[in-house]
Amino acid sequence: MDQESGFTTDLLQALRQSLSDTFSVLGPGDVDFTALLAKIASQLIVSAILITIFLAGYLLIRWLMQVTLRRFRLTETVLHPLLIGLRYAFFLLTALAIMAQLGVKTELLGAVAKAALIALMFYLAWAVVTRILITLLQRYNLDPSIEQLLRNVVSVLIVAFGIVTVLAQFGFDILSVVAGLGIVGLAVGFAAQSTLSNFIAGITILIERPFRIGDWVRIHDQEGKVMKIALRTTWLRTRDNIFTMIPNDSVASSDIINFSAEGPTRVRIPVGIAYKESIKAAREVILPILEAHPDVLKAPDMMPGVSASELADSSVELRVLYWITPDKMDIQPRISAQLLEQIKEALDAAGIEIPFPHLQLFIDDAKGLKPVMEPLYERTPPAPRNG
Incomplete structure (x- = not known):
């Protein structure tokens, strides 16, 4: 038992000597661990008491604010900034103490x-x-992307000025900091010209x-x-569900065609009929098909229609017109x-010919071909007779 006690005492003495040697490197003289631990413990106890006092004061003031809010029937929007300021003051006083x-x-x-x-003021x-910026943007009904962009720009500017002002309180040379930021900004600008060009173009698109x-x-x-700007x-997002x-x-810098900017869009389908057919008859066959389709608009000034567009070489070209809403693009x-297939079936059912390119060759008294054709006829055996 005495040997174990002696071993423990020697171990603790060796550990104390090692810690003393370690701290002697950091500071001159021997370290009194008893006084050091007592000082640390007293500081921790006093700090805990200060935190408890400030926390009790914070909770009391917050309770009084909530009671006042209910008594005077104020909204939560009034209490929220007050609570933020109170919480900020609690953390500041606790840290200083x-x-x-x-x-x-x-x-x-x-x-x-x-x-x-200063940070609280910023x-x-x-x-x-x-808040003022959001109110103005909502009043002029600007795009949400522009609202987010302006909010970010304002936030970055205020945070940058706030950081510079806070650093000035600790003796930093603000001019040197600003000059350094300027040099870094130039270096980043030269290194990311393409990114900056796209960024400026993005702002232009959001504004225009x-x-x-x-x-x-x-x-x-x-x-x-x-899908996203x-x-x-x-x-x-294309019709094949591919994101580009x-x-x-x-x-x-390119030409932009917007099919949705002015509302419904008119679509043309070319259809050809033979010259012998009646345009009026074809129109009477096609119009009911257009009017029956659920995705075709039937507004007074956007009714579907069929009209002649061209007298082509072998057909009368018709222009089938119909309107659709932007969400159907x-x-x-x-x-x-679907419309073209139904039109084809309806024209076939009505006996209206849809011509196709073909070539007819007429040979009248072609005597010059007789020496060439007669040997062919002589080589061709006659067709067998039935019976």
């Missing part, structure tokens, strides 16, 4: 307090400016709005529905195919 307990210098405590108040400015999300467009021979690319991302720089080829 703990830092003072740990022996932080008064100058640093003052700088921290000033920086915290936060309030951000909240107010953002040649198309919106949900429109059916054709860009660079790519036709599809606009990002700051760098524009996303299209086109760089905004390319979109801004992705199935427009299917609608045209």
